[in-house]
Amino acid sequence: MNNLRGLDLNLLLTLDALLSEQNVTRAAARLHLSQPSVSVQLAKLRESLGDPLLLPGPRGMRPTARAEALREPLRQALQALDHAIASPQPFDPGSAKITWRIAASDYSEYSVLLPALDALRKAAPACRLALQEVPSRRLSAAMEQDKLDLAIFTRTGAPPELRSRLLFKERYRLVCRHDHPDLQHAPTLAQFCQLEHVIVSPDGGGFFGNTDEALAAIGLSRKVVLSVPHFSFVCAVLTRTDMVALLPERLVQDNPALKIVDAPIEIDGFDKMMLWPERVHRDPAHQWLREFIASALKEE
Structure with missing residues (x-):
């Protein structure tokens, strides 16, 4: 040179x-x-x-x-x-060979990626997905170091320096097994507090969450008897016990073994987002993937 x-x-x-x-x-x-x-x-x-x-x-x-x-x-x-x-050529998913690395919790896998997966495999048969669990504090660094391409995350805690797109707004519902003996009808607040609850604690071992904060604000508490790190295990627990849980609606709406009941207390839901780094914002392949995932959710 x-x-x-x-x-x-x-x-x-x-x-x-x-x-x-x-x-x-x-x-x-x-x-x-x-x-x-x-x-x-x-x-x-x-x-x-x-x-x-x-x-x-x-x-x-x-x-x-x-x-x-x-x-x-x-x-x-x-x-x-x-x-x-020269300007990049239009992306051809039918011939592309790419491995996309995506950070997603088990809930995000089920509610966002699963609805798109079958159509994605047909549209881009030579491409692969590598799903990972990455804490929010490490998202930016992983993307900056080219170790991660996309994240499915909540708006709360999302690194502000990442690009984002809203996928949907989620709400929590009270869930139990279909033939739960104490929940043939919506419970009162007192009955709700006496039920045995399962809580999802992503960091592990927590027994206090948003629901407990809302109850504490009115001088009440509930019985949280089980804390687990993943949503998927909660669904299995509910079908085999009399425990109940407040879960995201999309996780349980198609499960015939579970019943959704109106809770006597309103808990704020959350926004589910796609997050990605600036380095791939204009990449045709990445743009195609983002649009494909978003469109798959709209067609549900």
């Missing part, structure tokens, strides 16, 4: 045109420049390369041996450079 220092790369376009046309007037027309401008640039090229490059001939100009040796390598180099900086 030392040979390029101090050389205006635009001069190489002029040299390519001159070597092709072997005529200053025609080269100027090809470059949309005036003839005097091309003559000035030819003088600069001669000085930079230490060679006259083009000499007067009977039918225009004829290249020197140095110019003749430059002709083909220069043409190939300019074509490669033009290709490198």
Whole structure:
């Protein structure tokens, strides 16, 4: 690269045109420049390369041996450079071979990725998904280090420096097994507090959450008897016991073994988002993936 220092790369376009046309007037027309401008640039090229490059001939100009040796390598180099900086080609999912690395909790896997998975496999059969659980505090670093391409996350706690798109708004519902003996009807607040509750604690071992905060604000508490790190296990627990849980509606709405009951207390839901780094924001393949996931949810 030392040979390029101090050389205006635009001069190489002029040299390519001159070597092709072997005529200053025609080269100027090809470059949309005036003839005097091309003559000035030819003088600069001669000085930079230490060679006259083009000499007067009977039918225009004829290249020197140095110019003749430059002709083909220069043409190939300019074509490669033009290709490198050209606008990216439209993404073709049918022929693409990409591994997308996505951070998602078990709930996000079920509610966001599962609805899109079958259609995604058909649309992009040679592409792969690598699903990971990544804490919110590590999302930005993982994406910055090119270890992660996309995250399915809640708005709360989402790193503000990441790009985002709202997928849907979720709400919590009181859930139990279909033939729960104490929940044939919606419970009163007192009955609700006496039920045995399961809580999802992603960080592990927690027995106090948003529901408990809301109850504490009115001087009440509930019986939380089981704390688990994943939503998927809660559903299995509810079908086999008399425990209950406040769960995101999308997780349980299609499960015939479970029943949704109106809770006597309102708990704020959450926004489910897609998050991604700036480095892939304009990448055609990544744009296609984001749009595909969002469209799959709209078609449910």
